[in-house]
């Protein structure tokens with residue numbers, strides 16, 4: 001048995017190397033960037049008027065001039081005009097290039113224009129006001145986006161602005177979810193009194209889907225030969241397999257033995273934690289990864305959030321800052337195990353307060369609907385006081 005920290009370290013030493021694929025910009029939202037994006041031009045690419053009004057030379061204002069003959073019009077999209085005379089002004093529109101020879105923009109609200117002459121009514125004018133200077137946001141060739149970034153609408157705008165109709169992103173791993181257990185029937189079946197409908201596989205597929213990974217789903221019986229035959233091909237055909245059930249000490253818990261016989265080398269089996277103690281993790285010689293999660297539904301769910309999700313994100317180079325929350329009420333947990341306490345987190349004046357709602361144990365998956373995540377209570381402690389801060393593993397906002 002290893003600690004949660006040791007298990008984490010071993011898992012994160014066995015990352016997989018994702019393939020890179022080029023996708024259209026319209027599909028980029030939510031994907032993980034696999035290339036460095038640099039500015040192809042200065043940002044903004046020219047001195048840009050930020051207000052509709054007139055462009056003047058500040059010096060003329062400074063020397064006391066308040067009226068300017070309007071001798072030109074600079075609309076957005078027009079090549080730059082030039083001011084012929086420092087006593088003149090050019091009408092300028094937001095988004096237009098600042099006309100040559102001007103250095104200051106005065107808003108229409110601060111002027112009156114009559115018979116081709118603009119009069120400035122504003123009490124003060126600052127040199128360079130209402131101009132977004134070329135290169136003030138970023139210089140040409142400077143790095144705008146780094147690999148590992150999860151692309152959001154904000155980054156889609158950046159990609160468009162630097163002329164990327166296609167972008168390189170990391171391809172999601174080929175993934176397979178396999179649930180096991182003779183007592184489990186399909187969702188469309190009516191279970192006999194001694195049977196239950198299987199739910200873990202569906203939860204895992206949905207959890208992967210929310211990370212952009214489309215996994216196959218299958219179910220296998222508690223039969224060593226069948227497991228061996230079916231898992232053999234699946235291990236090599238996928239980058240990652242996620243199994244549920246059959247990893248504990250029961251007479252029909254064949255999964256660790258079968259995986260071992262297929263050349264999947266055990267890196268972790270049994271972690272000093274509750275729920276999820278029988279957790280198993282291994283990798284084949286060719287780097288194919290297998291997570292075999294304990295079958296109790298809350299254990300399966302927790303182990304996915306605590307181990308599979310970070311492994312996947314780190315494999316894709318995604319840096320996710322660890323989350324923490326404040327325990328809102330005292331809690332006791334005597335066993336020398338890291339306890340993943342189900343909590344409901346509320347933001348109270350900027351502090352994430354975690355309210356325990358432990359539920360009825362690792363079989364009580366219906367309780368997960370009441371909570372927002374798990375608080376990781378360390379094994380060294382048995383008593384946890386209100387106000388103490390612990391790592392928090394959210395699975396919903």
Ligand SMILES: Nc1nc2c(c(=O)[nH]1)N[C@H]1C(S)=C(S)[C@@H](COP(=O)(O)OP(=O)(O)OC[C@H]3O[C@@H](n4cnc5c(N)ncnc54)[C@H](O)[C@@H]3O)O[C@H]1N2
Nearest residue numbers: 179198199200201245246247248249253277294295296299
């Ligand atoms: N002697 C011991 N017994 C058990 C130990 C132990 O340390 N010593 N650990 C317990 C813990 S903790 C857990 S968690 C479970 C893990 O069991 P397995 O991984 O072997 O899972 P199964 O035995 O196949 O199933 C356990 C439980 O979960 C239900 N299950 C499984 N898959 C699904 C599914 N897809 N959908 C819904 N429910 C599922 C299954 O019906 C069982 O009730 O072992 C303890 N035992």
Ligand code: MOO
Nearest residue numbers: 275276277299362
């Ligand atoms: O992981 Mo087991 O879930 O403690 O029942």
Ligand SMILES: [Mg+2]
Nearest residue numbers: 246248250253
């Ligand atoms: Mg079992």
